Amino acid sequence: MQQNSSSSEPIVSLHNVQKSFGALRVLDGVSFAVARGEVLALIGRSGSGKSTALRCIDRFEKVDGGEIVVCGHRVDRPDVNLRALRQDVGIVFQSYNLFPHLTIEQNITLAPCAVKGMATSQAKDLARKVLVQVGLEEKLHAYPEQLSGGQQQRAAIARSLAMQPKVMLFDEVTSALDPELTGEVLKVIEQLAADGMTMVMVTHEMGFAKGIADRIVFMHRGKVHETGPASILTSPTTPELTQFVGTGNLKS
Amino acid sequence: MQQNSSSSEPIVSLHNVQKSFGALRVLDGVSFAVARGEVLALIGRSGSGKSTALRCIDRFEKVDGGEIVVCGHRVDRPDVNLRALRQDVGIVFQSYNLFPHLTIEQNITLAPCAVKGMATSQAKDLARKVLVQVGLEEKLHAYPEQLSGGQQQRAAIARSLAMQPKVMLFDEVTSALDPELTGEVLKVIEQLAADGMTMVMVTHEMGFAKGIADRIVFMHRGKVHETGPASILTSPTTPELTQFVGTGNLKS
């Protein structure tokens, strides 16, 4: 099912991807690739299509045209094996979407047990481990609504980590986190990167992008407007990116 | 209904406020005051009680003890006039809570028309005005679900602005905004401050806090741990704040 991918071959690749919502063209020929172990940051102003691009990679949206290959799965094709794809890809959403009727532990153990057939006791150990990673071990038996926003987002990340995917997609996962916890999560993600995890993250935090990303993709009006190493944030070439990171300086 | 408040008298004041959820003591004697026209930033790590403190000010939570006075309303008292209080206080939540069955325009005009008896045409002009302030004028007739996260949060801010309250409470309102839009919102908020608006904002963005806040309140484990001008962020006195802003530096 999965093709052999040498370390130079991209694990995720988008080629000329098109996507419209009704008359609104949200992705207008987007192409980029992510190599194994690479951390890619997707930046751009609100409405530029970042979330949509990310959702297309995990096939939450069907593309109108172009080609998407993820871990050997032809995501653009109608016959793609969705469950196989999603075992290889972990996704964490902008809104956390924890399951409200399950405790945090149950949220985390659900997929490993149900999808991978993991034994309950083993899954519970795993749950504890990933919760430690995100600094939430004491909330094992709490329900999502008992957690503050930041705690919920960390639990959602832990839930995704527990599936030990090959690629992780993050959509503004640190939005609701304070600097201290952002740092902790950052360490988790750095560790993941060191272990060879491939990651695509939508973020609007330039410092975060600079610190962690191997490469930056700047989206503007549904197109990849500029791409390159983290250094392009400090020396942008297009006026749009200049303006984007310029106003962003207000933040730091 | 509202007492005369000279500019030196606080518009919002909390004195020794206590609040528990079951066995969990979330606010453990919180006291601070906000003067007219002052912008106060509430910072602290996740779970420290920031959102809870904010919710107590607008009486979404009943306090267990202590005193809260907002624009002359004794919020801690059971007989407080809630509707009068909430005409004076605008609140924007961490989760945007737009009304899904109404367009953005209807979301915004609802309260001015229903509560203040504003004429529909006047309210529509107002809606357009506040949407321009947050850079969303083209989404006037969209439904919330048709907007991206950032757009929804800006619409929620616009909805609150349209009530022209005396105090505005913000709970991590910029969480889902990219730097460019954060800058725009920041300008809106600065303008509001210049017009004499009193504001309390929960935020984890230190740059933002530094740039806009007249005063910082650092919460830690349900207590006000350190308070002072924005400069305390660069020269903290307690080890906790030092650690908090220290790790925060990773971000900028």
Added chain:
Amino acid sequence: ASADLLDDIMKAKKIRISTDLAIPPSGMMDSTMKPTGSDVEVAQMLAKDWGLELEFIQTTGATRIPNVLTGKADIIISTLSVTAERAKVIDFTKRYATLQSDVGCLKSSTVKDWPDLKDKSIGVSRGTTQDTTLSNMKDKDLKIARYDDDATMVTAAVSGQVDCVGSSATIINQIGVKNPSRVFESRIPLATFDLAIGLKKGEQPLMDKLNAWITENVKNGKLNAIYKKFHGVDLPADMRS
């Protein structure tokens, strides 16, 4: 409440009679949806003889009695079988007809007497005197299936849900008409019940007048004529003499 129901009726020039129009052949609708049946004709004759306007109060089996108890109808002519239990609640006139009940079985069956009914299901209309009679034969170990009305019971017999029925001879014969492959006939006589007019307790003048009317019309053969017209047989000899 009123001192004398008979006075009221005569003053109003109208008698309200509670009759169930869904229990053929006593009360039913003809092909033009006009009330007909033996009870209907008895009621019509009564009103005519007394020079009164007649109003049928539409009723179901369950509401025949409450209708007279609460004054919504004056009398009931609706195949009321006289039992001691029921006489505690309402007054009965003397009988104006009788109802011969049998246990009917398939023509092809070998049932001759009570012991043959073992392991056979017997359909009845719930709460009828046939039902009560059969239900009280505890020693005979009968399997009784009760239906809400005659039509359902007949349908059960026609479709084969029950092997036998406990009902009037008229209805037993009706089954074969509906399904020629399942012709029923009377096998074991059950009982003969007296049918009477029912009225609220304590209305003696009305009771006397009704009794006199019944006596007269039994004697002159008019009631027998009506009975024969709908049930196909004469009233029993002991009643006619």
Added chain:
Amino acid sequence: MGGHLNINHLMFLGQGALWTIGLSLIALIGGGIVGFVIALARISPLKSVRLAGAIYVQLIQGTPLLVILFLGYFGLAAIGLKVSPLVAAGASLTLYVAAYLGEIWRGCIESVPKPQWEAAEGLALSRTQRMVKVILPQAVRIATPPTVGFMVQIIKNTSLASVVGFVELMRSGQIVNNSLFEPFAIYAIIAATYFAMCYPLSLFSQRLERRMGRGRSNLAPA
């Protein structure tokens, strides 16, 4: 007895159908109005009002309609109140429907997410305004399927009004059947007639559901 189904029988059934429609309208309008009040009472901030609403709902919901109708008609007559069958049936059906609709609607109102109530509160909307402008429009969507489901049941349940002397569709069918002994044909006609009355209602609700679906929220986090 006997004979064949003819035009008179069909007209008799048609008359019954008209009564069924009339009784249903009374039950739905009366029950809808009272039911709305019951739903509001059940979420009232006053404990005594909530309790009264709960007791009412429990009593009515625990009693078969047949018994309510019976006691309503004859019971009132027994204590000396003369009511016409129409008033008795209308009042009994109203009380009955109100208990069910009130309870269904309460559940729907309470299922609107809590943050929506809070956001409306934060905008200083009065309790009535919150209800009318924010909560009810959202509650209506989830309320539509069970409400229509119950309305259709009511149309069929009006058949029990035969106990107070109404010859509505089901009863007229029974009367025709008892003189013809043609249960399959007659019950098939009755079933078809009920279907013809009820199905348009079901279709209508489905269209309503689709039209209201556009404002659906799927983004509210937490």
Added chain:
Amino acid sequence: MSLQLDFPAVLERWPSFLAGAVLTLELAFFATVLGALLGTLAAVGRGTHNSLIAGACKVYVETIRNTPLLVQIFLVYFGLASLGLKYSAFTVAVAALTINVGAYTAEIMRAGFEAIPRGQIEAAEGLALSRFQIYWHIILLPAVEKVYPALTSQFVLLMLASSVCSQISAEELTAVANYIQSDTYRAFETYIIVAVLYVILSLVMRAGFWGLGLLLFPRRRRLGTPL
């Protein structure tokens, strides 16, 4: 007040009332369990992409919801007999009630399914759960919790509606009442007693559902908030 009520004359038949009440409860129990299953399956069926299954479920739901229970019971009872299949009145009654309440349950469950936020389902899809697993772990319980009051009402309604089973010779509470009242002609006493018994039965059922809710929704037990 011309009516003399004589309750003892009717109450002395309490063993019959009790037997009827027990049978009513049994009918309701089996029909509830089987109907909930059938209804949930039909609701899932209506949501599948297979238009044949979805269409069949729709026809089932619409036909049943829009025709009277009594007619359905007759058709099952006499229809089966005409085909030469004889089952006990109890079996037929349970089958007919199940088919009936299943259609209503399907509609209620569908409303519950639709009330689950899309984000929940996407999160589950992102975790590679299969469609079945998503229904089972993510949708079913919160959906049931959302429509639990409506479901409870529907099943209590079923219990009350089971009274029409008297028509096919099932000796449940209404059948017993009809028998006693036509045997004694004490209709008021009988109906008042029966009303009280039905109220008690419905309270028993509601208590049962309440208890079941505690088992099913541990989150609500701990936090007390609806989803």
